[in-house]
Amino acid sequence: MKNVLVYVQHKNGVTPKVTFEMATQARKLADQLGGKAHALVVGAGSTRLADALKGYPLDAIHVNDDNDVDTYLLDPVVDYLEAAAKAVGPALILVANTLTGKDVAGRLVGRLHAGVCADATDFKLEGGKIVAVMPKFGGAAVTNCELLAADYGIVTVRPNAFAAQAGGAGATVQAIDKPSGKSYGVLVEKDIEEGSGELALEEAPVVVAGGRGLGGPEPFDTLLKPLAHALGGAVGASRAAADAGWVPYSLQIGQTGKTVSPNLYIAVGISGAIQHKVGMRSSGTIVAINKDGQSPIAEFSDLMVVGDAFAIVPELTKLVQAAKS
Amino acid sequence: MKIVVTVKLVPDPNADKRIDDGTKRLVRTGAETVLNPYDEYALEAALQIKEKVGGDTTVTVFSMAPESLKETLRKALAMGADDAVLLSDAGLEGSDVWASAYAISHALKKVGFDLLIVGGLSDDGSTGATPGALAEYLQAPLVTNARKAEVVDGKLKIERETDTGYQDVTAPLPCVMTTALTFGEPRYASLKGIMGAKKKTIALLTVAELGLSEKVGQAGSKTQLLAFAPPPARGKGQVIEAADAVAGAQAIFAFLKERKLV
Numbered sequence: 261m262k263n264v265l266v267y268v269q270h271k272n273g274v275t276p277k278v279t280f281e282m283a284t285q286a287r288k289l290a291d292q293l294g295g296k297a298h299a300l301v302v303g304a305g306s307t308r309l310a311d312a313l314k315g316y317p318l319d320a321i322h323v324n325d326d327n328d329v330d331t332y333l334l335d336p337v338v339d340y341l342e343a344a345a346k347a348v349g350p351a352l353i354l355v356a357n358t359l360t361g362k363d364v365a366g367r368l369v370g371r372l373h374a375g376v377c378a379d380a381t382d383f384k385l386e387g388g389k390i391v392a393v394m395p396k397f398g399g400a401a402v403t404n405c406e407l408l409a410a411d412y413g414i415v416t417v418r419p420n421a422f423a424a425q426a427g428g429a430g431a432t433v434q435a436i437d438k439p440s441g442k443s444y445g446v447l448v449e450k451d452i453e454e455g456s457g458e459l460a461l462e463e464a465p466v467v468v469a470g471g472r473g474l475g476g477p478e479p480f481d482t483l484l485k486p487l488a489h490a491l492g493g494a495v496g497a498s499r500a501a502a503d504a505g506w507v508p509y510s511l512q513i514g515q516t517g518k519t520v521s522p523n524l525y526i527a528v529g530i531s532g533a534i535q536h537k538v539g540m541r542s543s544g545t546i547v548a549i550n551k552d553g554q555s556p557i558a559e560f561s562d563l564m565v566v567g568d569a570f571a572i573v574p575e576l577t578k579l580v581q582a583a584k585s
Numbered sequence: 586m587k588i589v590v591t592v593k594l595v596p597d598p599n600a601d602k603r604i605d606d607g608t609k610r611l612v613r614t615g616a617e618t619v620l621n622p623y624d625e626y627a628l629e630a631a632l633q634i635k636e637k638v639g640g641d642t643t644v645t646v647f648s649m650a651p652e653s654l655k656e657t658l659r660k661a662l663a664m665g666a667d668d669a670v671l672l673s674d675a676g677l678e679g680s681d682v683w684a685s686a687y688a689i690s691h692a693l694k695k696v697g698f699d700l701l702i703v704g705g706l707s708d709d710g711s712t713g714a715t716p717g718a719l720a721e722y723l724q725a726p727l728v729t730n731a732r733k734a735e736v737v738d739g740k741l742k743i744e745r746e747t748d749t750g751y752q753d754v755t756a757p758l759p760c761v762m763t764t765a766l767t768f769g770e771p772r773y774a775s776l777k778g779i780m781g782a783k784k785k786t787i788a789l790l791t792v793a794e795l796g797l798s799e800k801v802g803q804a805g806s807k808t809q810l811l812a813f814a815p816p817p818a819r820g821k822g823q824v825i826e827a828a829d830a831v832a833g834a835q836a837i838f839a840f841l842k843e844r845k846l847v
Contacts, residue, residue, distance in 0.1 A: 583842075
């Protein structure tokens with residue numbers, strides 16, 4: 261493995277921040293391996309996105325605005341990645357550890373007969389081999405996973421784990437040919453966006469999350485959203501809140517939901533069951549507001565304020581807004 | 586229609602998890618083995634589809650595990666699966682994602698299916714990559730994170746969760762599908778189901794029957810776990826009883842300011 265190939269997940273040219281984090285990391289790894297850093301951008305809006313990616317330290321960006329990528333589920337992307345991997349030669353392939361990324365990585369495991377390390381938060385090079393560092397078993401342990409094959413290896417990368425840094429000499433943008441002789445079976449009939457608004461939950465620098473203690477759907481809008489906005493963050497929820505139907509499942513944080521590691525996590529009316537803890541324990545600073553001082557979240561919060569969240573949160577929002585203006 | 590559901594047998598999720606220093610593998614002794622809770626959602630989806638499609642539709646449960654854990658599969662049979670197949674071989678020990686998917690896909694080709702349903706997550710070291718790798722070796726389409734699925738005119742209509750919302754997709758059969766937890770809570774086994782499960786067949790498969798051309802197990806794996814450590818400890822921080830809302834808010838604000846978070 262000498263080169264690094266980044267798969268750029270996007271929709272109409274809009275990509276999550278983790279793309280730029282991976283582009284930055286790809287440069288470092290390629291330098292250590294003595295190879296080149298490549299990226300693949302395919303689907304509608306790719307040319308536009310490649311332009312933005314040029315500001316990051318990649319050597320080459322392979323582009324095709326092929327609409328089939330958006331019309332058919334998953335398979336066109338995998339065909340392009342296979343073609344790019346074969347063109348680039350032995351390579352480490354970086355894919356974001358998102359729902360889409362996991363599917364892409366899985367198919368590539370079969371397509372390239374390659375090993376995969378999942379949810380990496382760091383990399384090391386040991387004896388010329390790539391080692392991914394990753395939390396495992398819901399954060400109960402940190403493991404090192406070594407890619408053994410010489411030709412291809414795949415790592416899915418946790419969003420928010422690496423810094424994104426623009427720079428470099430400017431990558432060459434080149435067209436990649438549509439893989440020929442393929443037919444696709446899974447047709448996307450409808451594609452609906454929903455969720456917490458401007459910021460993807462996994463990538464928000466601040467997350468304000470609510471749980472059972474909020475008692476219903478309204479406080480997510482009236483109580484948490486203003487605080488999240490004032491802090492430049494996103495709203496999340498515990499499984500209890502999602503199961504109760506107060507928020508869409510796309511906002512659920514925890515073992516069966518999303519894993520987040522923002523700089524600041526504010527848990528409002530969340531007891532801190534293990535199910536929730538494993539989705540947010542790697543946050544920078546954890547603040548809890550809860551009326552029960554004995555709830556488990558006190559054990560892993562940096563600050564726990566025991567009191568009435570319905571009264572405290574609006575006051576806190578005012579203080580943050582006043583500090584900003 | 587033949588539906589196959591893969592289930593993983595995992596240590597009880599409520600038991601403490603530990604990795605063995607020597608083998609770097611999850612210690613499976615001590616904790617009771619159960620069906621991976623997320624795979625019960627996959628089985629629920631299979632049973633719902635069977636009920637809707639009717640006719641001669643069957644649900645087969647498939648697992649890869651040591652033979653000593655065979656009886657754990659009775660729970661799936663009690664929930665309503667018709668039969669089970671267990672791929673069991675000492676040569677599979679230490680298989681990584683690639684080696685597991687390679688071996689399992691060959692076993693599933695032998696079993697045969699129109700629809701293969703895989704749980705979306707496992708409770709013991711999930712990578713999320715296994716369904717994709719299986720689909721690839723089975724040369725079948727993959728639709729993940731389904732929250733609704735029905736068979737219409739021989740095709741599968743699926744509503745699935747995405748990173749940014751949801752999608753409606755149509756997939757041809759045979760197909761590999763994974764379920765989101767929103768598909769529906771798994772049913773409980775009825776007393777009749779539990780009694781009936783005792784008479785259902787659990788067939789055994791070994792690696793020799795699969796005709797593999799590549800090595801599996803630890804020797805064939807393409808990744809290796811090198812080390813593990815507990816995560817950095819996060820100690821208990823301050824706990825403040827707020828006298829009133831303003832005092833509570835001020836305490837938090839001062840704390841955030843001190844950490845340069847506002």
